[in-house]
Amino acid sequence: MTTRADGDATMPAVDDRGPAIAITPILSARHRARDLERIATAWPDGPFVMVATDGRADGPLDTVQVLFAGALSAEGLERIVGRSPNLRWIHSAAASVDRVIAAVHGRPEITITNARGVFSRPVAEYVVMMALAVARRLPQLLELQRERTWQPLEGRELSELTVGVVGLGSLGGEIARSLAVLGSRVVCTRRRPETAEAVPGVETLGGPGALPALLAASDIVVLAVPLTPETAGLVGADELAAMRPGAWLINVSRPRVLDEHALLRALRDGRIGGAVLDTFREQPLPPTSPFYDLENVIITPNTSWSTDRVLDRSIALFCENLERYRRGEPLVNVVDPAAGY
Numbered sequence: 466m467t468t469r470a471d472g473d474a475t476m477p478a479v480d481d482r483g484p485a486i487a488i489t490p491i492l493s494a495r496h497r498a499r500d501l502e503r504i505a506t507a508w509p510d511g512p513f514v515m516v517a518t519d520g521r522a523d524g525p526l527d528t529v530q531v532l533f534a535g536a537l538s539a540e541g542l543e544r545i546v547g548r549s550p551n552l553r554w555i556h557s558a559a560a561s562v563d564r565v566i567a568a569v570h571g572r573p574e575i576t577i578t579n580a581r582g583v584f585s586r587p588v589a590e591y592v593v594m595m596a597l598a599v600a601r602r603l604p605q606l607l608e609l610q611r612e613r614t615w616q617p618l619e620g621r622e623l624s625e626l627t628v629g630v631v632g633l634g635s636l637g638g639e640i641a642r643s644l645a646v647l648g649s650r651v652v653c654t655r656r657r658p659e660t661a662e663a664v665p666g667v668e669t670l671g672g673p674g675a676l677p678a679l680l681a682a683s684d685i686v687v688l689a690v691p692l693t694p695e696t697a698g699l700v701g702a703d704e705l706a707a708m709r710p711g712a713w714l715i716n717v718s719r720p721r722v723l724d725e726h727a728l729l730r731a732l733r734d735g736r737i738g739g740a741v742l743d744t745f746r747e748q749p750l751p752p753t754s755p756f757y758d759l760e761n762v763i764i765t766p767n768t769s770w771s772t773d774r775v776l777d778r779s780i781a782l783f784c785e786n787l788e789r790y791r792r793g794e795p796l797v798n799v800v801d802p803a804a805g806y
Contacts (some may be wrong), residue, residue, distance in 0.1 A: 520544030625646030629683030632690030692719035693805030
């Protein structure tokens with residue numbers, strides 16, 4: 466292992482020592498020397514193939530068995546899968562795996578694992594921050610500051626509010642627990658409520674069919690479901706109409722879960738109080754987007770997950786699974802392609 470002057474590490478060159486690992490940029494970040502050294506320790510025999518975001522590799526892919534897929538375009542992912550006949554395992558550095566599932570269609574020998582749990586804490590903190598901002602009317606206070614106007618506003622306490630969490634997996638469960646601790650009434654829907662463990666302080670209203678009841682009961686609705694064929698377009702015009710007047714929507718799920726056109730109409734008409742949006746179908750969100758013009762929208766550039774700790778947790782999870790793979794042990798966070806997560 467060598468390290469360049471810019472801090473990036475150079476992995477051992479591809480050779481004939483054994484099965485290879487293909488590694489892409491991780492979570493939109495450059496490879497850090499310490500991360501690559503840790504991976505090399507977990508996979509001591511090498512070799513390694515470094516892959517760009519568009520799928521271009523710096524070496525042959527015919528011996529690649531493992532792909533660590535971070536910042537990789539859909540086309541790049543398909544290119545790598547198509548050129549790697551011996552690929553057996555893809556680890557997604559993201560929790561969502563819809564693109565990975567699509568790319569490996571027809572390749573049942575490929576196991577998929579994901580980063581479930583890596584982002585739960587930072588996203589939960591983001592949701593709590595935004596729930597507090599909504600309850601204490603932070604957007605209006607900031608507007609008054611810009612106008613140099615001294616006008617006290619009355620807010621609400623989180624303990625007065627009902628928060629509905631749509632999806633109670635690793636992410637939704639962490640969000641629900643964090644809000645319950647602050648005194649909110651937390652209600653949720655989950656895919657299989659009959660087999661799930663109870664979460665302290667959280668009331669399960671039922672499965673997906675209970676979504677209308679959740680929307681009608683909630684002052685704040687949080688979307689925390691994975692993107693699957695069942696959840697694509699989950700919240701559209703009818704669901705937005707079922708929300709309480711004045712309620713806010715927070716989306717930390719994939720953008721395709723939400724009908725953006727229907728949301729835009731509901732926001733313009735004042736049908737709901739507002740929305741906190743961290744993901745959009747078109748990213749980066751163009752300056753011409755009408756969402757920028759709405760006073761009842763808080764926009765963040767897909768940063769709900771981003772903290773200084775997530776990359777360390779992501780590498781640690783991959784290396785734990787890499788060691789398990791070498792020993793022939795069961796991997797953690799194995800994805801069920803049929804379920805979509």
